[in-house]
Amino acid sequence: MKLAFDCRYTRIGRHDGISRYTAGVVGELAKIDGLDLTMIISDERQLTMLPDLPWIKVSGPTSVREPLVARQVNRAHPDVVISPMQTMGTAGRRYRLALTVHDLIYYSNPEPPHDLPAFVRVLWRLYHKAWWPQRMLLNRADAVVTVSETTRGLIAEHHLTKRPVVVARNAADLPGPAEASAAADAADTRAGAKSLLYMGSFMPYKNVETLVRAVGDLPGYTLHLLSRATDADKRRLQAIDPAARLVFHDGVSDEEYHALLQQATALVTASLDEGFGIPLVESMGYGTPVVVSDIPVFREIGGEAALYAPARDAARFASTVARLEEPAEWRRRSIASRTQAEEFSWAASARAIAELAIGLTGRSAPR
Structure with missing residues (x-):
């Protein structure tokens, strides 16, 4: 044919x-x-x-x-x-x-x-x-x-x-099992890293504002925004909470993205709507937990491995991220994440x- x-x-x-x-x-x-x-x-x-x-x-x-x-x-x-x-x-x-x-x-x-x-x-x-x-x-x-x-x-x-x-x-093109195993073994370090990644655009439905407010409620945390952002987007997000620690990467290579995933506490997204969510699979493939908005498609992708919070509730996002500060919880989510990623x-x-x-x-x- x-x-x-x-x-x-x-x-x-x-x-x-x-x-x-x-x-x-x-x-x-x-x-x-x-x-x-x-x-x-x-x-x-x-x-x-x-x-x-x-x-x-x-x-x-x-x-x-x-x-x-x-x-x-x-x-x-x-x-x-x-x-x-x-x-x-x-x-x-x-x-x-x-x-x-x-x-x-x-x-x-x-x-x-x-x-x-x-x-x-x-x-x-x-x-x-x-x-x-x-x-x-x-x-x-x-x-x-x-x-x-x-x-x-x-x-x-x-x-x-x-x-x-x-x-x-x-x-997603998943890394070998060794990387995921190494992530689980580094639970103490990763749980204490207080490093959050966001991979996606800054369009309104992505609701990045909730993530910024959540980081403002999480002392010592840094939110890494990996995609290219306009100067207007940067000013708008920084004005939401000047105390929130934001790092704008303005685009990363695949190699840089994967390296950041292997150092982060979690990948986060507060989207109001999505058709899928490839960054969730990419993150889980590296054994990095995800904290995401509670929408149907993310439930489909994240299953029991992901942590969920209401999309517009910054306080709930912050408290949900904070659960990963406990190394045992981080390690459990890391192992479950890799298993879930293999479904795709x-x-x-x-x-x-x-x-x-x-x-x-x-x-x-x-x-």
Whole structure:
């Protein structure tokens, strides 16, 4: 079976969430027998972030040519195309198509990402004012993929598609068990480090303000904000509590991120809504506990390993973090975190997508 994967959302230089999802799933799809896999790219520089596989080049996903991109993809004669987004153009396609919905965050939090072109941001806002555009797009595909049971439930609740919906979850490239074991053995040091990490953007729904207030209530603690922040974001967060110890890293490499995870007391996030939460899996994979907002998708990811607090309750966040000052509790959470992280793998997600693709063509299942 000829399977093509839309890799045009792959970032150049460093992955974001969708880019990492693309690379992780494609890498494992390539290992499955019976699949003739081709990557669809829009910039040859994307190849440095992707596996060494056959590829075709078409126009970019934000191009005005996007509604007709299927006519370019047809030239590769795929049986099935998987897109990691729901906006891939479908006019004139001659293949089966599965589109991906990562989350429904922007219906309740309509502020678009600031790095999108201006005309795309306008369309973004219009798109998220009603459910019917989403329904129209999804029902033009043959199937829908999503990354969590939580989002699949929301798709059903809002009747967004008549097509089958398959869950292929996000994952992370976990370190070996030695790193997780070393974390548990260092419980005394890590519990006393009073170092908290936040990995994510500063958009309103991320609710970073609660984390800042919580750190202000935790004497001796430092909150490391790892992503790039604008000067306006820095001033806004510092003004919330001038006594809170904040360190803005303005972006870190994967190596720096992993080193910080291996030194931290916990990773924290107070998001009001998410489609998944890859940093939770990354942190738990290193045996670093997570303290997160009590929302359904974080319960799905963190299970019994994570610690939870109400999203807007800074005092509860602070008291929950303080539980990890006890080395025995920290060690117990560390061991449970690694076990929980192993529930997520790119191989399992690729298998779910491969089985979906095979089903769309009516062929026998891959081995």
